[in-house]
Amino acid sequence: MGLLQRQVKVAVIGSILGMQRRAMCDELTLINIAGITISVDSRGLDRLPSFEPAMESFFVTTDVSKNFSTVKTPDVSIKLLMTDAESYCSLERELLFDSGALWRLYDEQEHYCFQLTSPKFGDIPYKIAHFHKDFSQGEIAFHRPFFSESQSLEPLEHPIGELLITHLLSQGRGIEIHGCGLVDQAGNGYLFAGQSGAGKSTTAQIWLAHSGAKILSDERVILRRQSDRVLMSGTPWHGEARLISDETVVLNKIFLLRHGRTNELCRYHTGEAVANLFACSFPPFYDSAGLAFSIDFLTEVAARVPCYELFFTPDERVINLITNHYEV
């Protein structure tokens, strides 16, 4: 095995709507999301994999003169391959969870098996992800008949990328929150959490246009503990505003978004904050240890970071409310 280098090749793919760019990478791709490093080995494929352009900001750029072995050992190593899905899965398995839509999870004794299906193709999975139960290693297999030779292969396409990250986080690393994260010009990290339609992307656009804040994501952020601080990291998963950043900031305040006729803040008690944050997170409901950790982690977050219910109007007045608000 010689020196491994990573080259990012940007391929322009024409479509009836215009130009669609996807990042195509060499045989080995390293990705870092909130301190979690993922290695994707595509030598088992007949073509290079592709990733959403948003993921580019999270690629680990290595100095081409350095040997790959000097890079930190990845938290999870994934191999990609093409296969026949029907013969790839183990017969000795137990259904652990059915999302009711895109994916199912099976327990195959020493492995977890995620099967992804599409209504267009029925019950045969178009993609299968096998991981060791500690998620340190895994394989992502594409069902060959469903992919033409010219079709791009995206290993971390939704939801598998997030499923991987949320499981790794639930092992003691942190939690992913459905929210908009930003840092204002004074360096304050704010999280605006909310379910679909709460106004996360609207909030991001308001702060971007009227305050010069940097948006970490208008859809998903990751929270982690560092001694007595809570850190907030951007992710490649964006919302309608398509705003992402790979930066990490200290989290100073959390706001649960509510539509309102006026701009108002109401401080939550810790218990209320935990419950509302839990409703905006992605815990592994079928894993009792992961679920327990997620709740404990949110309790620690709520104890360290002030949490508020924020009724807001979709304009810049909400910025004044937040930046001028001080705890007594």
Place this chain on the structure above:
Amino acid sequence: MGVVAVVVHEISIWRKVMDRLEQDSQEKEQKKQYAKPTIKQVDLRPEEAVLGFCKSSVSAGPASSMCTIPGCSSPGS
């Protein structure tokens, strides 16, 4: 003198007891009024919480190239 010392001692004890009673009375007035425990319900959207929802779920995976929405990059905001 011994009787005087006993009387003084008894008075000081009595004063301490009265001070304590007065302090307890003030604390009771400052205590919060009892509020019956209530249950507050927080809505959970299961389809979002389990990452089972996608804006273009019908076009996830290899079918996505056939859809007008390019890929499945929006997790479902």
